[in-house]
Amino acid sequence: MSETSSSCASDSADSNPPWVFYRDRPDWADVQPLPQDDGPDPVVRIAYSDKFRDVYDYFRAIYASKEVSQRALSLTMDAVELNPANYTAWHHRRFLLKELNADLNQEMDYIRFVINGNPKNYQVWQHRRVLVEWLKDPSKEMRFTEIILSIDPKNYHVWQHRQWAMAAFNLFEGELEFVERLLEEDIRNNSAWNQRFFVITHTDSHNGQFSGDVLNRELTFTMNAIRKVLGNESAWNYLRGLIDNTAESELTEVRKKCSLFCHELFEHCDRKSNSSSNLLGAMVDLYCDQLEASESGSPKEDLAKAQELCRILAKEVDPIRKQYWEFMSRDLLVRFESQSQ
Structure with missing residues (x-):
């Protein structure tokens, strides 16, 4: 050539x-x-x-x-x-x-052609990134990455480039709507969930922490997604991320809200189904959070409930990770037994 x-x-x-x-x-x-x-x-x-x-x-x-x-x-x-x-x-x-x-604009046309044939190649995306930096023109990046994502919505290299362009040139407008369209197409799309977290962290957080209307909006969105597909690990991970990054002033209330949500699901789920493993695991985490923060009204009872959930996970729901859940049960006992006396 x-x-x-x-x-x-x-x-x-x-x-x-x-x-x-x-x-x-x-x-x-x-x-x-x-x-x-x-x-x-x-x-x-x-x-x-x-x-x-x-x-x-x-x-x-x-x-x-x-x-x-x-x-x-x-x-x-x-x-x-x-x-x-x-x-x-x-x-x-x-x-x-x-x-x-x-002519760097001509080079941009060339690298677009190369990327179309090699969309999962790190070097071609790095080349495009450098060209955009040299030109100081990100005007084509959002649309171009959207086109590539329409072919493979979980292409890590495309998401990495898109996030770089957004952060470098403040291109966050309309991104939540784009992500929601992807999640409507595939609610299990972990890349789209990750992008949602990236967006709200950069636009709707204070020092990386969530609070107020933004937090309530994200909790509602995530809980609705979990209700649709109980076994959606991506949505459960997103919920965990929200809890871990909640402002201290609202953390106790958020844990209570999430705990009530989990117990509501627990009452109606098939407890022997693999799809409930994320739910039971989240409940173990929440009991652990409450015990760790001394927010539990009845530590002895909550410790026993958490250990029982670990037993169900190890024996019935998630036996492939039996040793992990048995370790979790022992660890809970070591950490919180004195608290529950």
């Missing part, structure tokens, strides 16, 4: 000219290729293709010589096409883009 014919990478593969090895190109005759040195006795010799070996032998040569030219930039395109995860090739491409004062 040459820079002139595909710098925006919009041409189809059929329109590209036949591949010519660099060693056979007259305009590269002045460059001595630099073979890869795997040592005298490599443990596993990689079977590189002739094309791969040819491109990277010449890439190593121009990298070593620090040649700054349009042909060197074109060569990096061939290098990253063969291995989009190669950090050095992308790093050197950025070096050349700056040295050549290249």
Whole structure:
């Protein structure tokens, strides 16, 4: 692929000219290729293709010589096409883009094409991030990441890039609505739950703590989601996150509210169903919180209830983690037995 014919990478593969090895190109005759040195006795010799070996032998040569030219930039395109995860090739491409004062908007078109073919590659997203920083223009990032997420709504690299753009350029407006649409499509989407927490932490918290109307709104939203799907671990984790980050002045009340919610569910759930393991685990945590904060009205009774829940989890509901729940039961006894005398 040459820079002139595909710098925006919009041409189809059929329109590209036949591949010519660099060693056979007259305009590269002045460059001595630099073979890869795997040592005298490599443990596993990689079977590189002739094309791969040819491109990277010449890439190593121009990298070593620090040649700054349009042909060197074109060569990096061939290098990253063969291995989009190669950090050095992308790093050197950025070096050349700056040295050549290249058109960065054209490069944005190119990296969009590359990302479409490699959406789970860290290096391509890092390259786009640097370009956005250089251009100081995040105007395309929210829409672009939304398009990629429509294909794979749990792509970690896309979410990471989206969060970076939002935090760096204050692009939080409308994000809660976007997240709610994703959760309507898949209420178990852990990435969307994580994004919701990211948004409210940056927009609706005070020093990372929640209170007032925001806290009540999030508790109501989360509890409604749990009622729809009791076994939704993502929603239970979100509820735990809200409790852990509640302002001290409202923490006791929030624990009571969550405890009442859990007991309401407990009265009507199938206690031998795997879907209730998150509920029972949350109840154990809440009993532990209350005992730890000396908020329990009857410590002895609450300790016994927590241990009974651990027994049910170990024996009936979550036997795959039997040893964990048995450990939790013993730990509760060690920590709170004296309190319950």
